[in-house]
Amino acid sequence: MMRLSNFSKILHHHPLLQLLYALFFISTIPFAFSEIKKTHIIDDSRPMILFERFGFAEGGHVAISLKDVSWKTKHRKAEYSPSLMGFFLARDISFARIINESHYTQPFCVLSSRYVKLISKFDELTINSTYNGLIAIDDPDEYSLVFGNCEPEFEVSMYVHTEMYNLQYGVKDFLPAGQTLLPKLYFMFFLIYSWFFGVWIYICIKQRPTVDTIHVIMGALLLVKALKMICASEDKMYVGKTGTPHGWDVAFYIFGFFKGIMLFTVIVLIGTGWSFLKPYLQEREKNVLMIVIPLQVLENIAYVVISETGPATKDWMTWNQMFLLIDVICCCAVFFR
Known part of the structure; x- marks a missing residue:
């Protein structure tokens, strides 16, 4: 205990050591x-x-x-x-x-x-x-x-x-070693999600009398996820060849924004049985959506700042912590509603 106390005092009076420990944490x-x-x-x-x-x-x-x-x-x-x-x-x-x-x-x-x-x-x-x-x-x-x-x-x-x-x-x-195959991997995920989307559309058409609004939203989620993957593939491909994403990062952020909001919305709606069990939402469920959706907007803003600025920015670590905190809050709001 004394060693820990002495170490804390040393750390408090040495800014360089504080930065070294911060870099050691960031490196993880x-x-x-x-x-x-x-x-x-x-x-x-x-x-x-x-x-x-x-x-x-x-x-x-x-x-x-x-x-x-x-x-x-x-x-x-x-x-x-x-x-x-x-x-x-x-x-x-x-x-x-x-x-x-x-x-x-x-x-x-x-x-x-x-x-x-x-x-x-x-x-x-x-x-x-x-x-x-x-x-x-x-x-x-x-x-x-x-x-x-x-x-x-x-x-x-x-x-x-x-x-x-x-x-x-x-x-x-310009892609780091170990990430050179990411464009192909993301494109493969795009094909998989596109296939799921096609199958989902086929099932909805075949079962048209039993299709509810929630099924349409779930199909839209698959489509947005597929578009996000193709944007990620193009982003990494251009970064690897030229060092810049040529605007594909903007499209990636946009589809990522809609994906995040729609994902939590679908989870909440399915969990409450909306559309196919009951045509309305209770006040508590509405409050969850009113909390989660603005938080998802803030989370996506934090993600863009983290991705575009880099760790050299003074507030980068704060944005990173805020991003993780918001993600945890959204998950808790959904699962412990």
């Missing part, structure tokens, strides 16, 4: 931002900023372009050391080792850790300067691209353009 979240990313950092003093996580195969590359790099401080006596700022790559497993290393190395700077793969430091940069760098990955694995700032009294501003890709027969593939 299964996300992969694979497309080309453009991020604007404004007056940010965080010790570490996570930009992307990517699975590299042999022959993978990381390209970074910096523009309008600047830094400032509110402390007049603070001395700027460019070697204490820079970008590095780290394996997910390395964050725990970096945390352990920070306990025994004082003063500690993550850029000097033996568990990181350094990309560049700010040694050659001046105010409003630019930088272009390319690094090849010799050891295939899943890496996180992180900006390290070991001078917390300085706030950094910059435009960051990142590209992470693997080379397949000399052609860039």
Whole structure:
């Protein structure tokens, strides 16, 4: 118990350790931002900023372009050391080792850790300067691209353009290793849902006298789900080839929005026996729908923010937690109504 108390005190007085533990937690979240990313950092003093996580195969590359790099401080006596700022790559497993290393190395700077793969430091940069760098990955694995700032009294501003890709027969593939088959997988799901939709339409036509409104809504849900899958397939295909989704992400979000609302609505309506057992909803059931539908709208907004901004955004983790919380609330509202 004393060890835990002492550890909490140490963690409270060391912002860098807090960031390391935060990155260690984020590394357990299964996300992969694979497309080309453009991020604007404004007056940010965080010790570490996570930009992307990517699975590299042999022959993978990381390209970074910096523009309008600047830094400032509110402390007049603070001395700027460019070697204490820079970008590095780290394996997910390395964050725990970096945390352990920070306990025994004082003063500690993550850029000097033996568990990181350094990309560049700010040694050659001046105010409003630019930088272009390319690094090849010799050891295939899943890496996180992180900006390290070991001078917390300085706030950094910059435009960051990142590209992470693997080379397949000399052609860039912007999908992480292990996700290259996702376009085909999503297309297969599209065919399956389309087949289910066709079968459902056939059954409804054959059993027309017994078809109720709920059956039509269920058919619409299958259609929306199929359209979402084809959009996901096209999204991943274009991301893999060009690094950008070419607008398919917008269609994916739209159909995902309708799918989420319709799914919970169908579950509630079937659970209450609406349409085929009783033609009305009780007040309690109406209240559940009035809670779930607005929450689904908010959840989809959170999902779009999470997908489009990335972990480099200051509030990204808050949106992620809100997304998970809303999902749990919706499930509880439906199952414990």
